Amino acid sequence: MASRPDFSCQKHLFDIPEDVTYLNSAYMSPILKAGAVAGQQAVAGKMRPWQITVPDFFDQPARACTLMGQMIGAGAEDVAVIPSVSYGIAIAVRNLSLAPGQKIIVLADQFPSNVYPWQEMAKSHQAEVVTIPRPQDGDWTTGLCAAIDRDTAIVACPQVHWTDGSRVDLVRVGEVCRERGAALVLDLTQSLGVMPFSVQEVDPDFMIVATYKWLLGPYSYGFVYVAPRHQKGVPLEEGWIARKGSEDFARLVDYQPEYLPGAGRFNMGERSNFMMTPIAIHGLESLNNWGVKAIAGYLSGLTDIIAERARGMGLKVADKCHRAPHLIGLNFAGGAPEGLTAALAERQIYVSVRGDSIRVSCHVYNDLQDVDKLFSALEGIL
Numbered sequence: 355m356a357s358r359p360d361f362s363c364q365k366h367l368f369d370i371p372e373d374v375t376y377l378n379s380a381y382m383s384p385i386l387k388a389g390a391v392a393g394q395q396a397v398a399g400k401m402r403p404w405q406i407t408v409p410d411f412f413d414q415p416a417r418a419c420t421l422m423g424q425m426i427g428a429g430a431e432d433v434a435v436i437p438s439v440s441y442g443i444a445i446a447v448r449n450l451s452l453a454p455g456q457k458i459i460v461l462a463d464q465f466p467s468n469v470y471p472w473q474e475m476a477k478s479h480q481a482e483v484v485t486i487p488r489p490q491d492g493d494w495t496t497g498l499c500a501a502i503d504r505d506t507a508i509v510a511c512p513q514v515h516w517t518d519g520s521r522v523d524l525v526r527v528g529e530v531c532r533e534r535g536a537a538l539v540l541d542l543t544q545s546l547g548v549m550p551f552s553v554q555e556v557d558p559d560f561m562i563v564a565t566y567k568w569l570l571g572p573y574s575y576g577f578v579y580v581a582p583r584h585q586k587g588v589p590l591e592e593g594w595i596a597r598k599g600s601e602d603f604a605r606l607v608d609y610q611p612e613y614l615p616g617a618g619r620f621n622m623g624e625r626s627n628f629m630m631t632p633i634a635i636h637g638l639e640s641l642n643n644w645g646v647k648a649i650a651g652y653l654s655g656l657t658d659i660i661a662e663r664a665r666g667m668g669l670k671v672a673d674k675c676h677r678a679p680h681l682i683g684l685n686f687a688g689g690a691p692e693g694l695t696a697a698l699a700e701r702q703i704y705v706s707v708r709g710d711s712i713r714v715s716c717h718v719y720n721d722l723q724d725v726d727k728l729f730s731a732l733e734g735i736l
């Protein structure tokens with residue numbers, strides 16, 4: 355049974371019509387109704403800028419960073435606001451060293467925002483990008499750990515593969531990186547919020563996340579965690595708000611050589627983002643209040659049933675020990691049938707196709723009825 359005593363479906367908090375089965379949070383999640391109200395109030399606020407005060411520039415982003423820190427076991431001062439994963443990875447590239455002949459390791463078919471920057475960095479340093487091939491059984495961790503050697507400068511990977519939800523054991527990867535002297539850069543866009551993660555356990559150099567998928571947040575809003583050992587590094591921008599004393603608007607031209615403490619220097623320009631920050635805060639508060647562990651437990655109940663029913667139809671899925679609680683690829687040997695997502699969308703069922711698989715992703719607004727609806731439709735179409 356999918357529901358657990360410590361968590362139940364939260365569909366009532368979202369504006370999802372009864373006849374819509376949305377199983378596509380890996381593409382983009384809806385924001386909560388209350389998050390939308392907070393966002394609408396913020397948009398209306400910009401019609402009355404005389405009501406936007408100096409503390410508004412600082413308090414809301416600080417709250418967002420506190421909530422992100424709570425989620426990952428870090429302090430608010432270790433977290434900065436960024437607009438995208440690409441931006442966060444660029445910070446990591448700027449602050450990690452790479453010698454000629456060294457390696458950067460990525461996974462096969464990894465999301466491009468976490469591949470292109472490494473390819474460019476390798477090119478300009480006469481280094482090499484090594485790609486871990488996709489494992490048949492869904493176990494990325496063994497191949498990844500075996501490939502990390504003393505010549506590895508950087509490992510850049512996710513917690514969950516974006517195409518099919520096969521997972522990486524980041525605690526193990528973190529241990530191996532430390533043992534062999536490699537830096538670890540994580541893009542947790544497809545897992546943070548619905549899968550437990552702690553910087554205390556993994557000790558990454560940088561952790562980057564966009565909020566518009568699993569964090570129930572807005573588009574163009576994300577976070578970077580910067581390990582204390584990199585907090586004296588070089589930011590991408592030299593904006594006024596990342597400098598010490600920036601809250602004293604009357605003295606901004608008393609130019610300040612010092613940055614904000616912690617990860618403060620890595621904040622993007624205009625990080626105060628009055629319209630989006632309240633939505634991001636609402637998503638993070640909700641997830642932290644529900645508890646990521648409880649959410650993961652609930653979603654893995656649904657995903658287990660999806661896996662069982664997919665196998666019953668002859669589709670291939672990763673074994674439970676290698677798959678995420680919330681995201682699963684249902685693999686068609688020889689490719690997904692042409693027009694399948696469109697045929698499902700006609701029935702108000704939304705999933706994605708990635709490679710030879712349909713990617714089904716559950717969030718807190720899904721329940722067993724959604725799973726039933728998906729499989730009744732698949733049985734009818736196939």
Ligand SMILES: Cc1ncc(COP(=O)(O)O)c(C=O)c1O
Nearest residue numbers: 438439440465467516543544564
């Ligand atoms: C794993 C992963 N990382 C990052 C992104 C988005 O990257 P960016 O913020 O650079 O647009 C996506 C979007 O699908 C993704 O799946």
